[in-house]
Amino acid sequence: MGSPIQPQRTALITxxxxxxxxAVAKLCRSKDMHLVLLDIDRxxxxxxxxxxxxxxxxxxxxxxxxxxxxxxxxxxxxKQILEIFTExxxxxxxxxxxYKPREQDVxxxxxxxxxxxWRKTLExxxxxxxxxxxxxxxxxxxxxxxxxxxSPTPPGGGNPAYNAxxxxxxxxxxxxxxxxxxxxKTSHISVHLLIPGWTWTGFMGNGGPVDEGQISKPAGxxxxxxxxxxxxxxxxxxxxxxxxxxxxxxxxxxxxxxxxGGEDVLENRPALSRWDxxxxxxxxxxxxxxxxxxxxxxxxxxxxx
Numbered sequence: 057m058g059s060p061i062q063p064q065r066t067a068l069i070t071x072x073x074x075x076x077x078x079a080v081a082k083l084c085r086s087k088d089m090h091l092v093l094l095d096i097d098r099x100x101x102x103x104x105x106x107x108x109x110x111x112x113x114x115x116x117x118x119x120x121x122x123x124x125x126x127x128x129x130x131x132x133x134x135k136q137i138l139e140i141f142t143e144x145x146x147x148x149x150x151x152x153x154x155y156k157p158r159e160q161d162v163x164x165x166x167x168x169x170x171x172x173x174w175r176k177t178l179e180x181x182x183x184x185x186x187x188x189x190x191x192x193x194x195x196x197x198x199x200x201x202x203x204x205x206x207s208p209t210p211p212g213g214g215n216p217a218y219n220a221x222x223x224x225x226x227x228x229x230x231x232x233x234x235x236x237x238x239x240x241k242t243s244h245i246s247v248h249l250l251i252p253g254w255t256w257t258g259f260m261g262n263g264g265p266v267d268e269g270q271i272s273k274p275a276g277x278x279x280x281x282x283x284x285x286x287x288x289x290x291x292x293x294x295x296x297x298x299x300x301x302x303x304x305x306x307x308x309x310x311x312x313x314x315x316x317g318g319e320d321v322l323e324n325r326p327a328l329s330r331w332d333x334x335x336x337x338x339x340x341x342x343x344x345x346x347x348x349x350x351x352x353x354x355x356x357x358x359x360x361x
Contacts, residue, residue, distance in 0.1 A: 060145040063088035071151035073100035075257030079280035104265040124184030134191035181221035253302030276304035308350035
């Protein structure tokens with residue numbers, strides 16, 4: 057079954073007014089797709105629609121202001137979308153938010169004493185996609201042509217609520233992929249987990265729909281357009297875990313880090329041992345050696361081809 061990114065098909069993207077969402081929208085437009093853009097930022101959404109319409113005014117570009125945490129807003133917006141489009145081919149549930157806990161003089165315990173901070177984060181980053189799926193899945197069932205759903209899970213540094221929300225999205229997306237591919241009624245819908253590396257997005261100062269050529273970013277960070285290109289490649293290859301490197305971290309290093317993290321359970325190490333002061337040195341050494349071995353293996357494989 058082919059990729060849904062094809063001319064005259066329709067992509068719906070949340071968080072479409074900046075960062076990775078806008079980059080995905082631009083990529084879809086470059087493939088002559090119709091666009092449904094959703095974002096909470098009215099002004100940036102207006103700019104995004106204007107830019108994308110300018111790329112090809114013969115294609116439909118519709119924009120809707122929405123707080124993805126608001127289930128009633130999803131119900132009303134989905135009705136409006138259905139009045140314009142008979143079906144949706146690609147859904148990218150990209151909208152997310154990293155909130156900060158209320159400042160209290162309790163050090164590292166600070167986030168754990170602010171339940172409101174957790175609730176806001178989970179409502180946007182977990183219930184946002186769930187709200188969307190409730191109303192968008194029926195649109196993906198309207199025909200048997202190939203459809204796709206993509207859920208990005210960017211890293212969140214030392215923000216526990218954000219990280220927990222993205223861990224939940226990972227689990228939800230895995231379950232969704234299994235359920236849809238296991239049922240003949242929904243097996244035409246592929247599901248993908250997009251895992252960006254260090255990307256210069258609105259979280260870090262790249263606000264609104266901007267020309268990447270005008271962005272000043274650290275050398276190690278990727279542009280959102282690079283992440284969008286990885287998403288396209290993953291969709292075309294039917295890849296579930298679409299793991300993006302960045303300018304500092306290649307795939308072998310990512311794989312080595314994931315291996316160490318998974319072995320925390322198997323080896324009965326402390327949780328998140330890679331950042332534990334008693335384990336950090338051993339973790340760094342082991343991960344580096346593993347990454348180097350993976351690179352050497354990949355080089356030998358390429359030499360044989």
